[in-house]
Amino acid sequence: MSRRKKHKHSQKQHHGGSHGNKASKKGPAPGHASHGPASLMAGALVFLAVILAVVFLASRVLGDVTITPSSSERQIIEQTLRMMESAVRTGDARSYLQSIDPSDPVFEKEQQNWAEDLASNTPVAFSLELAESQVRFDTQGYAIVDLTMNWEMAKNRTGSAAGRSRKITYPARFFIVPDGPALYAGRAWERLEAPGVLVLFDATLDKPAKIAAELYPDLREHIQTGFELKLSKTQEIKLYPTTGLLQASIYLSYDDPLGGWNEPGESIKLVGRPNQSTDELRILLAHELGHVATFTLGSHVDDTPWWVLEGIAELASESFNSRSKHDHRMVRSWVEQDKLVSWDQLADFRTVTPENMGHVYVQGHEMLGFVSERFGRSLRNHWLKLMLTGTTLEKATAEALNLSFDELDQQFKASFVESN
Numbered sequence: 001m002s003r004r005k006k007h008k009h010s011q012k013q014h015h016g017g018s019h020g021n022k023a024s025k026k027g028p029a030p031g032h033a034s035h036g037p038a039s040l041m042a043g044a045l046v047f048l049a050v051i052l053a054v055v056f057l058a059s060r061v062l063g064d065v066t067i068t069p070s071s072s073e074r075q076i077i078e079q080t081l082r083m084m085e086s087a088v089r090t091g092d093a094r095s096y097l098q099s100i101d102p103s104d105p106v107f108e109k110e111q112q113n114w115a116e117d118l119a120s121n122t123p124v125a126f127s128l129e130l131a132e133s134q135v136r137f138d139t140q141g142y143a144i145v146d147l148t149m150n151w152e153m154a155k156n157r158t159g160s161a162a163g164r165s166r167k168i169t170y171p172a173r174f175f176i177v178p179d180g181p182a183l184y185a186g187r188a189w190e191r192l193e194a195p196g197v198l199v200l201f202d203a204t205l206d207k208p209a210k211i212a213a214e215l216y217p218d219l220r221e222h223i224q225t226g227f228e229l230k231l232s233k234t235q236e237i238k239l240y241p242t243t244g245l246l247q248a249s250i251y252l253s254y255d256d257p258l259g260g261w262n263e264p265g266e267s268i269k270l271v272g273r274p275n276q277s278t279d280e281l282r283i284l285l286a287h288e289l290g291h292v293a294t295f296t297l298g299s300h301v302d303d304t305p306w307w308v309l310e311g312i313a314e315l316a317s318e319s320f321n322s323r324s325k326h327d328h329r330m331v332r333s334w335v336e337q338d339k340l341v342s343w344d345q346l347a348d349f350r351t352v353t354p355e356n357m358g359h360v361y362v363q364g365h366e367m368l369g370f371v372s373e374r375f376g377r378s379l380r381n382h383w384l385k386l387m388l389t390g391t392t393l394e395k396a397t398a399e400a401l402n403l404s405f406d407e408l409d410q411q412f413k414a415s416f417v418e419s420n
């Protein structure tokens, strides 16, 4: 199983896009060639020009344009949906990805990770249904229509909801290639662009979207200082209106509760609420930006212990989170009662048991805090970078901190006695 570890924020719960730059993808997608004598062609072109002018004017006023449903466009989209269904039902990631619009690299990466899970977790039922509603077109020429996804897994990731059928409905985007198929481009989002950040959000989440964009510059500064690096890429943040929609965007078998998500090359994904507070969003974003920064250190994410990845992300949000003191008291009581979970039981996302999941975050957070205080920020970052570039925990600890991991663990435990 090649599925990588996953890094999800635990709020105890315990844890569109930029448009294409390919010239062929610009402009209104659904072009129709006229057929017939030249005079008819000329008439048709005038008619088409009038229609386009009306569409253009309407788009200036309304943003999106609603066009009388065209049976041919629906048929083209339906053909793509049937191909997607067939690929998913047979666990065929490669075929599935042939139906994906490749113009947004972030969406493409998210879909690659989504499809990668299909082979080992092929759903026992899967269907895609278009709503009867009209096909709309956005200002980039993408067709938008509500889509319902129904599926059922033989086993979900936590094993808790096996046999339960799941269902989501959302406005889906399709690029209709001239004379070609429709390509699935994911959810149709509202967009908010600000310096360094692009927030894509559900229409009900305009307030948290605005807060996230306003928080971003200071949080980026906070993370850059902590990790001693620069985050130069425009950060994409997606705000989902429900946990179910966020879970389903990760992959079909994913059913852990979560408040946020990030993977290398993916957007920061958060579950939003219309009345979400600035404080809550700051904690969620700081944690996920901690992951973003960690992933810039190296590509060996799968080889780095999961508790290290969550520990540094928890540390990144620590100063905004009133839970931090609680974590410290909890770990002290675990040390005193000999209830710490061994670090190797917290290392692999795929094998950590549900009851140990909280320890990944809380123990990880405390250990990362301990290393930072005892050895300083720069050695802590060097230790992280060694692991993210393929050095084992044992060797990275020896090289960066000049002791064995077992010695580090002993010092960590002793620190709770010292500070008593």
Ligand SMILES: [Zn+2]
Pocket (backbone or CB within 6 Å): 007, 008, 009, 010, 287, 291, 309, 310, 313
């Ligand atoms: Zn996380």
